Amino acid sequence: MTINRGIGGIAGQIAAELRHAVRTGRLTPGTRLPATRDLAADLRVSRGVVVEAYEQLVAEGFLVSRVGSGTHVAPAAAPRAEPPPGDREHAPYYGHRPTSPDLGLFPRERWLAALRHVLATAPGDALDYGDPGGVPELREELAGYLSRVRAADVRPDHVVVTGGVAQGLSLVLRVLAEPGRLRLAVEDPGSDRQLPLLRRAGADPVPVPVDEEGLDVAALAASRADAVLVTPAHQFPTGVVLSPARRAALMAWARDGDRIVLEDDYDAEFRFDREPVGCLQGLAPDRVVLSGSVSKSLAPGLRLGWVVAPARLAAAVRRARGELDLGSPVIEQYALAHFLRTGGYDKHLRRMRREYRVRRDALVEALARDLPEVRVRGIEAGLHVYLELPEGWDAERLVAAARELGLVAAPVSRTRGAGGPPAVVAGFARLPARRAAETVRGLNVLMSGHFRK
Incomplete structure (x- = not known):
């Protein structure tokens, strides 16, 4: 596993590598993963980073973790082929979307x-x-x-x-x-x-x-x-x-x-x-x-x-x-x-409104600080933000970079019947506030190297 320390979101990178290994069949259902301390030592990162990556994949259903038996690839985590770029119309509906809630906070x-x-x-x-x-x-x-x-x-x-x-x-x-x-x-x-x-x-x-x-x-x-x-x-x-x-x-x-x-x-x-x-x-x-x-x-x-x-x-x-x-x-x-x-439902909603507002604020503040060229809209409600990109920026590549860093996003071009300026819809519900700054810094590095004129 290769970690790029010049880009933010190390836990997101670890999770992305493991997720890809499961999807492609390199890690088969039932495979036991290294203990968090051992993997952290191998990668020369803090144990907390590996714990965060494992927790993310447990929440997504790729891994299962039990006290006393360690962390394993989930039995249902069978490999699946990614659809080719030209076959997006027939891509599966499964998986997280920009409007997905944080399922780890289910009551x-x-x-x-x-x-x-x-x-x-x-x-x-x-x-x-x-x-x-x-x-x-x-x-x-x-x-x-x-x-x-x-x-x-x-x-x-x-x-x-x-x-x-x-x-x-x-x-x-x-x-x-x-x-x-x-x-x-x-x-x-x-x-x-x-x-x-x-x-x-x-x-x-x-x-x-x-x-x-x-x-x-x-x-x-x-x-x-x-x-x-x-x-x-x-x-x-x-x-x-x-x-x-x-x-x-x-x-x-x-x-x-x-x-x-x-x-x-x-x-x-x-x-x-x-x-x-x-x-x-x-x-x-x-x-x-x-x-x-x-x-x-x-x-x-x-x-x-x-x-x-x-x-x-x-x-x-x-x-x-x-x-x-x-x-x-x-x-x-x-x-x-x-x-x-x-x-119970009202109480849960009050808790989630407070938490999601903190996450939204952290993402919006990080975008304003590190990607000021991006115009952020639609933030008053919901679980996603609408990002208008400057002309010349590649929304598809930005989405791929965001996902690798743990930010679920999708290009707006897929939602339009007619053309329009480049834009991305990004979900903040699954991005903890503590990770917003490093995630956007990582995007800033990638944008500087590939997308900006």
Whole structure:
């Protein structure tokens, strides 16, 4: 293993080397890794650096560590081939993204307590096939939570529990597209990962530009779309908030044409420098379908989300869910209901808001100090920042360098239907505040040598 001491993020380099060895099969499942003291001595680094690298890979699932037995390559960490550069459309969806939370901070003890409570108190019939729209207890808790926190206008029977936002959107689109195809406006730039899902669900995506006020509603009106998918509270990837004037214009567009607005509330819980913006659904509950999940607040792997829809559409989505797979796992639904009811969810969110704000501030300060040419946007909320690069900088190479240093990033060019200046979306949730400065210093070194004119 070769460590470049001229570049910041030594722990990130060690983690990247080990991750690559696992992915390519050089380290096979079950292989025992050297003790942290031994590897640190071999590499001539502090033991804490190796411990940090191991902990990162344990959190990512590449390694397992048990007291008394050491650290091993995880049994499920089979090698996988990286997709060739020209095959990005078919690249797997798995792995961390700029919007991923820090899964090492998942509230394991509190979630375990909720599961134990459910298993100790739920009657036997609670584990039978139930309403495909979700268990009544969770729908009631979600209705109360969304009304209180997101200013939604919602009743429990308008809520359908889903396997995350992705499944919720897919179900709604299948209902709206019957019996043909649906012309669906999407934000440009927007989430490129959603496009295959939207098409498979019966939609034909039509890109509509986003500017500093959010979605361009005049361009939307000219698109002849039947419906629109938006992220109004914190647009992905730019971080722009839909302005009050645009919100009003969007609601008028929906009402005048008897159209539906699909609202993806993907990171609504995390607000740092301003008060939360109420959801669009609260303005027009008969025109807006609100989608959300615990993927950012707890963990994507829970696959727990929800759709809030007008009564007739909610009934159709519930019926479609029943025809698809009979509903979500009930034990996890009861556990989330208990977590919401007892205040555990709110307490966890308060903790995470504080932690993520510290991490965001550390990254933004480091960028301002060491990469002042980069314009940082969209920092008031969410788990990612939008970085506008100077002309001539290579976003793809910057992303590769950032990932090697432990900063999850993606080029914005993949999210655009039309061209635009070079930009990168970077996630700060998984970058500890103590590592922000050395990570950005490492980027600065690489930029000086390869990217700057």
